[in-house]
Amino acid sequence: MLLLIFVQNQDETPVALFEHIEHGRHCFRSVPSYEMQTKMEDGELFVDESIEAGKLPDYMEIDYNGNRLPLSRFIFTDSRRVDIFWREIPNLNQPNQGLVSGITRVDAYSVDNEDLCDYISQREQVYEQIAHLLTKRGYEVDRDFQGSEDGEAVIYRRGGREEWNLLMHMDPIFVEEAPLDEQLLAKWIAPHLLPEN
Template structure:
């Protein structure tokens, strides 16, 4: 009788965005594709045959919070999302607010909270609409 082999990894070791390249294929990974605390269990499903030479980014999408982002847009999406967060955080802190990211792993994904007293206020989810904004400070009307 053969036993089960459990495979897992610690998601805190994954950077904001990284591309794993093998035999001409590019497989995107981001820390934001994992929810919850603790280890990530690996359940293997058939994907692109990486032993056959590829020609770039693999087809499909990657989960970021509660949203599926096409792999060919993922790097730009992550970079813009984090840039917009830093802009909002810097702006609010310059106005005397404390800023926090919250709701990681929730149904609607991560959000930005702020406070200047004892009460936290919800500002916005860091969803695709947040990322698509041309001027995030203006669009949030803060």
């Protein structure tokens, strides 16, 4: 099943479920200002779908399979572009699917379900290694900014000081590029540490 979602200014509005994406696209072609653009990048096809909130009527109904879905320009915060996204929703009534396909949000980033366990494990391992390394050097280490636009971050301060400093966000680059060797990790984080006074 695919969930059609409207996204404007980072606000998500779940709209409807469809068995196939083609059904949903057919349904929404009748919406004023609906646009679907495709482009190829690095041999991969990308589809961009949107509507313009300001071009919607005060009230309309989309008729599909005997169902009437109300739609109004007033459901959006402004009159600008509204992106359309499709999120796969697993149907757990179907037996023996194994690990469900799709993505899962980890803080501010989306991770493919197939990579999720390794991603979280490596993210936590890198944090623990950085915390251990900085603690040995006399710093206090913590985490902050969970739920922010850039996601959770490693923060640090020299022992006894009041002010915390941002070391780096725990984003996909943090997970993919951090070396696990302690000496290499020390060199990797060194440019992010403020000079000591």
